[in-house]
Amino acid sequence: MSLSKIYHRSRTQALSDITLTIGRGEIFTLLGRNGAGKTTFLRIAATQLMPSKGRISVLGHDVRDEPLQIRSKIAVVPQEGSTIGPLTPWDHVYLTLLARGMSRNQAHERSEKTIERLELTEYRNQPADSLSGGLKQRVRVAMAVATDAELIFLDEPTLGLDAVTRRRIWGVLNEIQKEGRSILLTTHYIDEAEILSNNVAIIDHGKMVLSGSPAELLRNVKERVRVDIVGSTFSEEELSKYGRVVKLAERFRVLTDDRLGRELADEALKRGSDVGLARVSLEDLFVDLIGRAEE
Amino acid sequence: MSGAKQFRAAVVIGYMLSITWLRRNLLSLVWLFATPFSLLFIITVTTGGRSFALGVIGSLLLVLSTVGTGLAGDATWYRLETKLQDFFVASPVNQLGYLLGIAFAGLFFASPALVVLLPLLVYIGLPLISLPLVLLSLAGVWLFSSAIGYLVSTFTSNLRNGWQSGLLLSVLVGILPPVFYPAEILPHNILLVTYAIPTTNAALLIRDSMGTPPTLPYWSPLIGWLLIATSLAIALAVTSRVARWRQP
Numbered sequence: 001m002s003l004s005k006i007y008h009r010s011r012t013q014a015l016s017d018i019t020l021t022i023g024r025g026e027i028f029t030l031l032g033r034n035g036a037g038k039t040t041f042l043r044i045a046a047t048q049l050m051p052s053k054g055r056i057s058v059l060g061h062d063v064r065d066e067p068l069q070i071r072s073k074i075a076v077v078p079q080e081g082s083t084i085g086p087l088t089p090w091d092h093v094y095l096t097l098l099a100r101g102m103s104r105n106q107a108h109e110r111s112e113k114t115i116e117r118l119e120l121t122e123y124r125n126q127p128a129d130s131l132s133g134g135l136k137q138r139v140r141v142a143m144a145v146a147t148d149a150e151l152i153f154l155d156e157p158t159l160g161l162d163a164v165t166r167r168r169i170w171g172v173l174n175e176i177q178k179e180g181r182s183i184l185l186t187t188h189y190i191d192e193a194e195i196l197s198n199n200v201a202i203i204d205h206g207k208m209v210l211s212g213s214p215a216e217l218l219r220n221v222k223e224r225v226r227v228d229i230v231g232s233t234f235s236e237e238e239l240s241k242y243g244r245v246v247k248l249a250e251r252f253r254v255l256t257d258d259r260l261g262r263e264l265a266d267e268a269l270k271r272g273s274d275v276g277l278a279r280v281s282l283e284d285l286f287v288d289l290i291g292r293a294e295e
Numbered sequence: 296m297s298g299a300k301q302f303r304a305a306v307v308i309g310y311m312l313s314i315t316w317l318r319r320n321l322l323s324l325v326w327l328f329a330t331p332f333s334l335l336f337i338i339t340v341t342t343g344g345r346s347f348a349l350g351v352i353g354s355l356l357l358v359l360s361t362v363g364t365g366l367a368g369d370a371t372w373y374r375l376e377t378k379l380q381d382f383f384v385a386s387p388v389n390q391l392g393y394l395l396g397i398a399f400a401g402l403f404f405a406s407p408a409l410v411v412l413l414p415l416l417v418y419i420g421l422p423l424i425s426l427p428l429v430l431l432s433l434a435g436v437w438l439f440s441s442a443i444g445y446l447v448s449t450f451t452s453n454l455r456n457g458w459q460s461g462l463l464l465s466v467l468v469g470i471l472p473p474v475f476y477p478a479e480i481l482p483h484n485i486l487l488v489t490y491a492i493p494t495t496n497a498a499l500l501i502r503d504s505m506g507t508p509p510t511l512p513y514w515s516p517l518i519g520w521l522l523i524a525t526s527l528a529i530a531l532a533v534t535s536r537v538a539r540w541r542q543p
Contacts, residue, residue, distance in 0.1 A: 046381075047541060048384045071386055074386075075385060076385035081381070082378075084316075084377055086316055087311065091315050095307055095315075096382070100386050100388065153385065
């Protein structure tokens with residue numbers, strides 16, 4: 001895939017020469033801040049939006065010239081949509097499967113399975129407008145997951161959801177992947193990208209900053225561990241002797257190697273500070289990359 | 296998907312967006328009954344019952360054109376709020392299947408009013424033998440209105456404008472043309488303009504079928520049918536070429 005997008009009546013380039021390849025049976029995540037261009041990319045790949053320049057091949061077909069061949073093999077969860085008033089979760093899932101051309105038996109079977117998978121059984125016959133935001137979102141995910149699509153596009157499917165619901169959706173996405181189906185996911189939750197994805201592309205201001213597997217991406221961070229220290233028991237100057245210091249809201253984060261990290265953590269405990277020691281994560285890389293770009 | 300499967304998809308979408316809704320939300324029926332039956336009441340009362348037949352014809356056409364032009368608002372809601380259009384764009388359902396589906400939803404919403412008005416039309420003088428042709432002209436009005444309602448929705452960038460466009464189109468297609476009043480009283484130039492609107496021709500054809508043929512310049516039942524067919528063909532052609540199924 002390689003493309004650019006300038007929106008109609010806008011001079012801003014929403015995407016600029018993005019090139020990436022998504023393998024079959026893979027969860028590929030586009031990671032970026034709000035407005036980075038993730039949704040634009042996803043909508044073009046899902047044949048909902050025309051590219052300004054460049055070509056994308058989805059499942060072997062060109063998005064610009066062969067949208068019909070693509071559409072029979074994909075499904076999408078659009079960003080920030082809503083459920084439809086008095087329709088129940090069952091209505092949402094079963095009727096959309098029928099509309100997509102499935103037989104009644106097949107639609108019934110897949111609806112049952114998906115509703116159970118997403119733990120919606122208890123609510124299956126309740127009007128959607130009486131459901132919580134998290135349950136409504138699960139219904140929307142169910143509408144796409146229940147299909148037999150080879151490639152599923154999910155645009156920020158866990159936005160605004162609590163930690164338990166997010167993990168439930170992650171579990172379902174992992175099951176989908178085990179069935180050999182591919183997923184293109186957008187998110188600005190870094191933990192989501194790190195846990196779920198085979199490959200991640202970090203996008204900022206419409207440009208791809210970096211891409212690769214989470215492990216490959218982490219090789220771009222030269223430090224191995226991070227030490228978080230809450231409170232004012234250390235000065236910034238003092239901490240800089242241990243490694244690279246990042247000032248966060250009410251704490252310092254020091255990125256360093258294993259030995260210095262352990263030494264700093266021991267010293268912080270001795271001084272009675274609240275301290276956390278962990279391996280560097282995609283979050284550190286993301287803040288580093290995007291922060292640097294901002295500067 | 297084949298044409299038959301697209302039609303099946305349209306029926307399912309129509310059922311999904313209307314019958315399932317109405318079953319649990321009977322209040323939705325009120326708005327649809329309110330305007331046409333209010334106009335029928337006012338026309339009947341103010342003419343001492345002499346224009347009751349015109350009132351029934353007008354109400355019938357207003358119901359069918361309103362559920363069609365109302366798609367300017369409904370389809371905007373499906374696109375911007377529920378993202379249902381995005382969901383179906385990325386699926387085997389094509390634009391015509393989707394348009395027909397949301398148009399069916401409007402028709403199913405209108406069905407209780409039709410169940411009252413069609414028998415009433417037969418009761419006041421429409422011969423049963425003419426009913427199939429009348430239904431065909433009504434179908435033309437419904438499809439024409441649905442096509443332009445949907446077309447407008449795809450260019451509408453906020454929901455309030457969608458509802459407003461729907462109301463405006465409803466006035467232009469269902470109230471201002473000579474459907475509630477005799478076309479004969481219109482000035483010549485304006486009359487010719489109203490020939491371009493299928494509701495005018497459908498109203499004239501129904502009057503003709505009921506034994507009160509209109510005496511108008513350049514108009515005959517055959518021309519009326521041709522005008523309905525032409526305006527419908529143009530509306531569908533423009534919609535399929537211009538409407539934004541995939542956003543630019």
